[in-house]
Amino acid sequence: MLVINGIHKRFNAGTVNEKIALSNLSLTLEEGDFVTLIGGNGAGKSTLLNCVAGVYPIDQGSIIIDDIDVTKLPEHKRSAVIGRVFQDPMMGTAANMGIEENLALAYRRGQFRSLNWGISNKEREVYKQFLSQLDLGLENRLNAKVGLLSGGQRQALTLLMATLKKPKLLLLDEHTAALDPKTAEKVLQLSDKFIKESNLTTLMVTHNMRNAIEHGNRLIMMHEGRVILDINGEEKQHLTVENLLKRFGQASGEEFADDRALLA
Amino acid sequence: MLQIILGAISLGLLWAIMTIGVYITYRILDIADLTVEGSIAMGAAIVAFSIFNGMNPFIATGLAFLGGMAAGLVTGILHTKLKIPALLAGILTMIALYSVNLRIMGKANLSLLRIDTVFTSLENLGLSPNNAVMLFGFLSVAGIVGLLYWFFGTEMGCAIRATGNNPQMARAQGINTNNMITLGLVISNGLVALSGSLIAQSQSFADVQMGIGSIVIGLASVIIGEVIFGTRNFLNCLISLVLGAITYRIIIAMVLKMGMPANDLKLFTAITVAIALSLPVFKTYLRPIKKSITGEDL
Numbered sequence: 001m002l003v004i005n006g007i008h009k010r011f012n013a014g015t016v017n018e019k020i021a022l023s024n025l026s027l028t029l030e031e032g033d034f035v036t037l038i039g040g041n042g043a044g045k046s047t048l049l050n051c052v053a054g055v056y057p058i059d060q061g062s063i064i065i066d067d068i069d070v071t072k073l074p075e076h077k078r079s080a081v082i083g084r085v086f087q088d089p090m091m092g093t094a095a096n097m098g099i100e101e102n103l104a105l106a107y108r109r110g111q112f113r114s115l116n117w118g119i120s121n122k123e124r125e126v127y128k129q130f131l132s133q134l135d136l137g138l139e140n141r142l143n144a145k146v147g148l149l150s151g152g153q154r155q156a157l158t159l160l161m162a163t164l165k166k167p168k169l170l171l172l173d174e175h176t177a178a179l180d181p182k183t184a185e186k187v188l189q190l191s192d193k194f195i196k197e198s199n200l201t202t203l204m205v206t207h208n209m210r211n212a213i214e215h216g217n218r219l220i221m222m223h224e225g226r227v228i229l230d231i232n233g234e235e236k237q238h239l240t241v242e243n244l245l246k247r248f249g250q251a252s253g254e255e256f257a258d259d260r261a262l263l264a
Numbered sequence: 265m266l267q268i269i270l271g272a273i274s275l276g277l278l279w280a281i282m283t284i285g286v287y288i289t290y291r292i293l294d295i296a297d298l299t300v301e302g303s304i305a306m307g308a309a310i311v312a313f314s315i316f317n318g319m320n321p322f323i324a325t326g327l328a329f330l331g332g333m334a335a336g337l338v339t340g341i342l343h344t345k346l347k348i349p350a351l352l353a354g355i356l357t358m359i360a361l362y363s364v365n366l367r368i369m370g371k372a373n374l375s376l377l378r379i380d381t382v383f384t385s386l387e388n389l390g391l392s393p394n395n396a397v398m399l400f401g402f403l404s405v406a407g408i409v410g411l412l413y414w415f416f417g418t419e420m421g422c423a424i425r426a427t428g429n430n431p432q433m434a435r436a437q438g439i440n441t442n443n444m445i446t447l448g449l450v451i452s453n454g455l456v457a458l459s460g461s462l463i464a465q466s467q468s469f470a471d472v473q474m475g476i477g478s479i480v481i482g483l484a485s486v487i488i489g490e491v492i493f494g495t496r497n498f499l500n501c502l503i504s505l506v507l508g509a510i511t512y513r514i515i516i517a518m519v520l521k522m523g524m525p526a527n528d529l530k531l532f533t534a535i536t537v538a539i540a541l542s543l544p545v546f547k548t549y550l551r552p553i554k555k556s557i558t559g560e561d562l
């Protein structure tokens with residue numbers, strides 16, 4: 001489904017601030033894989049997702065989604081097959097537009113934007129149905145401006161927008177990190193539900209080791225721009241946080257540097 | 265007095281078209297586009313030169329609209345393709361247009377006295393010159409408001425709004441934000457040039473200098489309209505803009521009537537806009553005070 005071939009990403013090349021964010025990284029996701037991705041601060045997790053989504057061009061290597069080489073495609077074209085939820089709840093929705101308008105934009109992801117009316121009545125019914133699954137009462141507020149919603153509501157809506165038109169690949173970058181624990185749990189449950197229902201190939205970054213262990217069928221750990229652990233199947237089901245920390249130490253020769261993960 | 269107000273209303277209707285153009289960039293795209301200072305004069309220059317040389321005034325006005333669109337396209341390409349910051353891209357086009365407008369007219373100003381304009385056909389029906397401008401202005405504004413209300417409700421229009429509101433989100437939803445920004449600039453500057461062409465015809469005079477300060481007049485009209493007439497929904501916003509442009513013209517007519525020297529007009533407008541734009545800052549100063557009184561987090 002997703003094939004990442006030896007990609008390399010350097011920021012600020014040739015300056016004192018030069019930073020190798022991804023170094024010869026290769027990774028293959030099978031259809032229906034739900035991969036959780038962890039790693040310390042600055043390990044390159046967000047950069048990896050951004051490179052896959054086309055936010056940054058890569059210096060070397062190639063990215064192939066469903067047998068199509070997207071390495072040279074601009075971000076908006078890749079969006080046709082990629083759904084994304086960001087860490088910042090403000091980032092995934094248009095605050096000045098209504099809930100239904102945001103959903104309508106997402107419903108047309110990857111399509112030419114014509115001069116047809118932006119929302120049809122038929123769609124509204126579909127949106128209501130989906131919104132009621134969120135269980136946040138949003139189905140009765142189709143016209144409300146998204147800017148009026150709480151962070152958790154916006155994140156749930158963004159998740160719905162990312163999956164409304166089934167993506168080939170779902171990228172979640174710490175999408176519950178900015179939420180309070182209860183809301184975070186709820187949004188995570190919803191993610192699980194949508195991913196299972198549509199059998200979405202997913203790459204989910206989290207700083208919470210327990211979440212990384214409990215969700216998905218495969219766990220990947222990154223360190224200094226490389227994949228250093230890749231655990232799946234039976235082995236993943238028996239993982240514990242201590243166990244994971246130990247294996248991180250063995251693989252990287254360092255202690256795990258992410259306060260948030262250890263506290264969680 | 266009534267005469268002055270009627271005059272202000274008809275002029276305000278013509279400026280309303282420009283105000284709508286400014287609104288598209290400033291509010292919908294979230295860009296302060298200075299191209300308008302050049303494209304308003306460009307509209308005037310194109311229409312004046314064309315009519316002066318015997319072209320049908322309606323076709324000449326349409327040509328002015330196209331000219332403004334071309335100016336917007338240039339700014340759009342400078343900004344989205346050549347990655348020049350929007351403000352600077354607008355300034356570059358504006359400066360370039362000054363020379364272009366001089367070339368179009370061949371001199372710094374052109375008089376259209378005793379030459380047929382789009383308003384003449386209405387005057388021939390027996391309307392006074394001012395009423396002709398008012399009727400034509402009203403019909404044009406109504407048509408444009410209706411058209412834009414429709415357009416920004418379409419898929420493409422929604423994509424432009426999303427681009428201005430949150431470009432990252434727009435790209436994540438597959439929208440080509442560069443194209444949408446350029447399209448917005450094209451429509452905006454087309455309207456501004458159309459407005460310039462009508463203003464020139466109504467005053468029978470085109471001047472390369474006429475764009476100076478027009479962005480500030482546009483912003484003043486946008487803000488006056490929003491504050492006084494509301495922003496409940498998109499249609500309300502559009503109508504507020506029109507009323508804002510008219511109100512601005514009435515205010516200006518009043519202060520001139522009260523004896524303010526015409527040379528101080530631009531200073532007056534700039535101060536008005538500066539105060540209006542800084543209102544949010546004053547509000548943040550007031551917020552902690554209000555909070556300490558009510559105990560509420562706003």
Ligand SMILES: Nc1ncnc2c1ncn2[C@@H]1O[C@H](COP(=O)(O)OP(=O)(O)OP(=O)(O)O)[C@@H](O)[C@H]1O
Pocket residue numbers: 011012019020021039040041042043044045046047048207
């Ligand atoms: N746009 C950028 N410009 C310059 N450097 C960047 C940029 N984005 C990321 N980096 C650098 O690349 C490295 C990897 O950053 P990245 O954001 O991918 O880490 P991360 O694994 O997501 O970390 P975190 O857990 O803190 O989110 C960091 O050293 C970071 O400073």
Ligand SMILES: [Mg+2]
Pocket residue numbers: 045046047
């Ligand atoms: Mg990150």
